[in-house]
Amino acid sequence: MIHLQNLQKEYIVNKKSVPALKQIDLTIEKGQIFGIIGHSGAGKSTLIRCINLLEEPTQGSVIVDGVDLTRLSKKALQEERRHIGMIFQHFNLLSSATIFENIAFPLRLAKKDKGEIDRKVTELLELVGLTEHRNKYPAQLSGGQKQRVGIARALANDPKVLLCDEATSALDPMTTQSILKLLADINKKLGLTIVLITHEMQVIRDICDRVAVIDGGYIVEDGPVAEVFLSPQQPITKEFVAQVSDFEIPAELLASYGRMATDERANHRVVQVSFLGDTTFQPLMFEVLHSEDLTFNILHGTISRMKDTPYGRLVIELQGDKAVLDRSVELFRERGLDVEVML
Structure with missing residues (x-):
């Protein structure tokens, strides 16, 4: 045009x-x-x-x-x-x-x-x-x-x-x-x-x-x-x-995980997961977490809109075996989620 x-x-x-x-x-x-x-x-x-x-x-x-x-x-x-x-x-x-x-x-x-x-x-x-x-x-x-x-x-x-x-x-x-x-x-x-x-x-x-x-x-x-x-x-x-931006991760949250001992961190991941469009309302994370031997904790999150498109972000803490943690992050990505490993 x-x-x-x-x-x-x-x-x-x-x-x-x-x-x-x-x-x-x-x-x-x-x-x-x-x-x-x-x-x-x-x-x-x-x-x-x-x-x-x-x-x-x-x-x-x-x-x-x-x-x-x-x-x-x-x-x-x-x-x-x-x-x-x-x-x-x-x-x-x-x-x-x-x-x-x-x-x-x-x-x-x-x-x-x-x-x-x-x-x-x-x-x-x-x-x-x-x-x-x-x-x-x-x-x-x-x-x-x-x-x-x-x-x-x-x-x-x-x-x-x-x-x-x-x-x-x-x-x-x-x-x-x-x-x-x-x-x-x-x-x-x-x-x-x-x-x-x-x-x-x-x-x-x-x-x-x-x-x-x-x-x-x-x-x-x-x-x-x-x-x-x-x-x-x-x-x-x-x-x-x-x-x-309606999403800002508290600095004290990141600092607390940054103080973890090296061996303790091996079984922890703090990841930011972004959703866009229809995936915002689908249980994609639940499907992954339910199928893996992990415990998780939601640390921060929001859902909003850009014009007609819903989007969301979550920061979650994952705990479990290192191999399982790595596999779970890849499974998130395979389902179309944008994942950033923060810690």
């Missing part, structure tokens, strides 16, 4: 070239909610604005639904942009126009007739839950309601892609959740491809299918959210995951 190939962007500052994006290669599939996360200044806003060519790349290709936007004339690019909606952190609404007129604005630019405009705006107001606010002005709405207007306006021309530029950064946590739920519902109902940028891992965990981590203008990590969240590879990714 969206292919970014060797994308690079440089700015000229005081007659010197300053790189903002470096050798970006990304593929975003149709119907995905794709997140791009990074700190301020990492290049994420520049990247998302290159997708609709609000920022013109210095080098590389931007292919959206089979069309290379970088090769189009200004007129052809303007037409293709009608298929790419965008919402912004600070809403960018027309303060002197009613909610109805704000949503109707792109339809009027597209020279749609009055009947079609009335029908489409009414439909969008219902979709975003603002039917009773159609004749109000932006100043009369809350931040969350303003963002719903921005979403409705972005959907007016039936886009194939919706770009979200820090769409929830100016909102409180409860309102953020309502906007994320709305975006997820729109994604399912309309089959819309959504690309969002954020500096909050909670947003990525709640709504995205895949995530790319950008740092210093480079994509340093890219993959399914569950995979990146449970097994982050880069230091910056680990930093973002730590923002929302």
Whole structure:
């Protein structure tokens, strides 16, 4: 659906070239909610604005639904942009126009007739839950309601892609959740491809299918959210995951096992077992432990969700013969569980 190939962007500052994006290669599939996360200044806003060519790349290709936007004339690019909606952190609404007129604005630019405009705006107001606010002005709405207007306006021309530029950064946590739920519902109902940028891992965990981590203008990590969240590879990714981690093994627990005598440790294992998807609710560990001559003790654990996917982690102490301990760890892995031997 969206292919970014060797994308690079440089700015000229005081007659010197300053790189903002470096050798970006990304593929975003149709119907995905794709997140791009990074700190301020990492290049994420520049990247998302290159997708609709609000920022013109210095080098590389931007292919959206089979069309290379970088090769189009200004007129052809303007037409293709009608298929790419965008919402912004600070809403960018027309303060002197009613909610109805704000949503109707792109339809009027597209020279749609009055009947079609009335029908489409009414439909969008219902979709975003603002039917009773159609004749109000932006100043009369809350931040969350303003963002719903921005979403409705972005959907007016039936886009194939919706770009979200820090769409929830100016909102409180409860309102953020309502906007994320709305975006997820729109994604399912309309089959819309959504690309969002954020500096909050909670947003990525709640709504995205895949995530790319950008740092210093480079994509340093890219993959399914569950995979990146449970097994982050880069230091910056680990930093973002730590923002929302609901699983932290108490240091005193590890220290107590670290003080064990060497011969005592031989018959002990402390392992962390991670579950993902359907395995979260299956008795896989029970099957292994029940079949082996082991005693075990659950030391720490949690179950949570990433978007629609359940996941869980347990830290357990296993005691028994060394060979049985080693065999049990392998049996866990054979059943699709991710196992880390901690001690």
